[in-house]
Amino acid sequence: MTSSNRSAKVEELLKALREEKGFVSGERLGEKLGLTRASVWKMIRKLKEEGYTITSKPKMGYALIKEPEALNGLAIKEGLKCALFAKKVHIVEEVDSTNTWAFREALKGAEEGEVFLAETQTKGKGRLGRTWFSPLKKNVYMSLVLRPKLPPRKVPLLGLFASLAVAEVFKYSYGLNPLLKWPNDVLVNGKKICGILTEAFGEAEVVAFVVLGIGINVNVKREELPLELRGIATSLNEELGHEISRNELVKKVLEAFEPLYLGLTSQREKELLERYRNYCPMDGSEVLVEEFGQVVEGIVEGIDEEGALVLRTSQGQRKIFAGDVKVKRWASF
Numbered sequence: 361m362t363s364s365n366r367s368a369k370v371e372e373l374l375k376a377l378r379e380e381k382g383f384v385s386g387e388r389l390g391e392k393l394g395l396t397r398a399s400v401w402k403m404i405r406k407l408k409e410e411g412y413t414i415t416s417k418p419k420m421g422y423a424l425i426k427e428p429e430a431l432n433g434l435a436i437k438e439g440l441k442c443a444l445f446a447k448k449v450h451i452v453e454e455v456d457s458t459n460t461w462a463f464r465e466a467l468k469g470a471e472e473g474e475v476f477l478a479e480t481q482t483k484g485k486g487r488l489g490r491t492w493f494s495p496l497k498k499n500v501y502m503s504l505v506l507r508p509k510l511p512p513r514k515v516p517l518l519g520l521f522a523s524l525a526v527a528e529v530f531k532y533s534y535g536l537n538p539l540l541k542w543p544n545d546v547l548v549n550g551k552k553i554c555g556i557l558t559e560a561f562g563e564a565e566v567v568a569f570v571v572l573g574i575g576i577n578v579n580v581k582r583e584e585l586p587l588e589l590r591g592i593a594t595s596l597n598e599e600l601g602h603e604i605s606r607n608e609l610v611k612k613v614l615e616a617f618e619p620l621y622l623g624l625t626s627q628r629e630k631e632l633l634e635r636y637r638n639y640c641p642m643d644g645s646e647v648l649v650e651e652f653g654q655v656v657e658g659i660v661e662g663i664d665e666e667g668a669l670v671l672r673t674s675q676g677q678r679k680i681f682a683g684d685v686k687v688k689r690w691a692s693f
């Protein structure tokens with residue numbers, strides 16, 4: 361698969377490296393491609409940033425050791441234990457945002473459970489109008505089309521339960537100790553590793569469809585993160601110390617989320633909310649919540665049956681339905 365971000369020369373360089381069985385000098389590569397050794401070196405650096413493992417040795421040159429794993433629909437579907445999700449898996453190299461793409465397709469009739477994945481996003485969307493950092497081939501950018509028979513007020517629960525699915529995968533498949541920060545941030549060692557964006561379409565009383573977007577930092581390394589994220593974000597690779605197969609991870613997340621989704625649509629949300637609360641130790645914590653441009657300060661009393669955050673404020677009890685939470689003091693630590 362070629363990358364639309366990559367120049368034809370970088371493609372040629374990659375082809376040349378693949379053809380060589382061992383080391384090849386920068387000079388020889390330069391001659392072959394009509395480039396200076398400095399340009400070869402720059403392109404090698406670009407490939408390394410994309411996840412190619414290329415070693416270099418003085419007097420010997422460069423050798424391609426390992427190529428990054430590409431997303432693969434067959435690998436995702438093979439043996440997948442899902443009855444509803446991923447009958448169709450769409451994968452592209454680059455897209456504006458998998459959520460925007462899935463939304464467009466849902467408007468045209470995409471079915472419940474269709475999965476949209478991209479190797480990179482040029483306009484990855486975060487919650488509350490933020491952008492989502494989406495480097496090529498490093499992470500998971502996935503959106504699911506859902507057509508739940510739910511009243512709109514219950515839609516936020518989808519995001520909560522998707523974050524629960526990711527947290528349970530991290531715990532049971534990768535041995536991590538994740539926490540959830542309301543509504544649906546997954547944190548490991550206090551840093552964000554996964555974010556979820558739920559976008560619904562419908563009328564006041566009925567939901568036509570929901571696009572549920574999941575972004576997971578998988579193989580991105582700390583030094584590859586933008587400076588403003590280094591102190592607050594992490595990845596599976598950083599936490600586990602080795603690379604993770606994104607195809608395997610996608611499979612596990614789909615398998616974990618499907619029963620929670622079916623549980624919600626068959627009104628088992630009480631039990632699922634209990635499971636969510638086990639990962640979200642926010643009761644008693646002092647928080648600042650930004651809701652529609654206003655900052656509300658309070659102490660968390662709990663999460664209600666619709667997934668709203670219940671706060672005790674100086675003006676009495678207040679329910680927060682959407683917003684950004686800053687925890688001033690966690691109660692449990």
Ligand code: BTN
Binds near residue numbers: 457490500545575
């Ligand atoms: C957040 O701000 O925490 C939500 C981040 C959601 C990111 C994912 S990546 C896949 C999907 N496509 C997007 O543009 N956003 C979501």
